[in-house]
Amino acid sequence: MAKVELKKPVVDEIAENIADxxxxxxxxxxxxxxxxxxxxxxxxxxxxxxxxVYKNTMMNFAFKGTQCESLSQHLEGPNAIAISKTDATxxxxxxxxxxxxxKALEIKAGIVEGSYYDAAGMDAISKVPSREELLGKLxxxxxxxxxxxxxxxxxxxxxxxxxxx
Numbered sequence: 369m370a371k372v373e374l375k376k377p378v379v380d381e382i383a384e385n386i387a388d389x390x391x392x393x394x395x396x397x398x399x400x401x402x403x404x405x406x407x408x409x410x411x412x413x414x415x416x417x418x419x420x421v422y423k424n425t426m427m428n429f430a431f432k433g434t435q436c437e438s439l440s441q442h443l444e445g446p447n448a449i450a451i452s453k454t455d456a457t458x459x460x461x462x463x464x465x466x467x468x469x470x471k472a473l474e475i476k477a478g479i480v481e482g483s484y485y486d487a488a489g490m491d492a493i494s495k496v497p498s499r500e501e502l503l504g505k506l507x508x509x510x511x512x513x514x515x516x517x518x519x520x521x522x523x524x525x526x527x528x529x530x531x532x533x
Contacts, residue, residue: 375426382430382449385418390456391480393490394439395463397421398446399472408466408473415458418451438484442476456480457496464494 386392397405412419424443431437450459460478467473478490485493497505 375429378422378426379429382422382427383434385451386430386434386436389451389453389479391452391459391478392436392439393450393459393463393478394442394476395448395450396445396474396476397448397472400470404466404470404472408463408470411462411466412450412459415462416452416454417459417462418453419448419459421446421448435482436479439477439479447476455499457493457498460490460494461496461498464491 400408409419424447427447427449428440428443431440450463452458457480460475460480463473463475467475475487475490475494477484477486478493479485480490480493
C-alpha cells in the first residue's frame with residue numbers, strides 16, 4: 369500500500385471533524401507532563417470536545433478549502449487540535465483555564481463559528497460564559513421582574529382585604 373493511501377483516512381478524519389464544528393482551537397502542548405495531558409483530555413472529553421494530536425502536514429491537507437484554512441499559518445512545531453461541535457466557547461474556555469496552571473500549554477489560534485481568531489482573540493472568547501450559564505442568567509433576569517410584580521400584587525390584595533375587615 370502506498371503512503372498516500374495510509375494518510376488519506378487520517379486527513380478524512382480531520383476534515384470530517386472540522387466540517388460542522390462550532391469551534392476549532394489549535395494548541396501547542398509541548399512540555400505537558402503525562403499527568404497534565406491525561407487530566408486535560410479527561411476534562412475536554414467530559415465537555416464533548418474532541419482533542420487529538422495530528423501531524424501538521426495532515427492538518428494542513430485537511431484544512432485546505434475549509435473555514436480552518438487560516439489556521440495553516442500556525443502549523444509549526446508540535447500541535448494538537450480541540451474541536452467542539454456543540455459549544456462554540458468550550459474548547460477555548462477549558463484550554464485557557466487549564467493553561468493557567470500548566471504554563472506549557474499555549475493556545476495558538478482558533479476558528480469560532482467560522483471566524484478566525486489569533487491567540488489574543490481566543491483569550492477573549494475563553495472568558496465568554498457557556499450557553500447554559502448565559503441562558504440561566506437570562507431566565508433569572510426575566511424571572512426577577514415577574515416575581516417582584518407578583519409580590520406587589522399580593523401586597524395590594526392583602527391591603528384591600530385588611531381594609532374590608
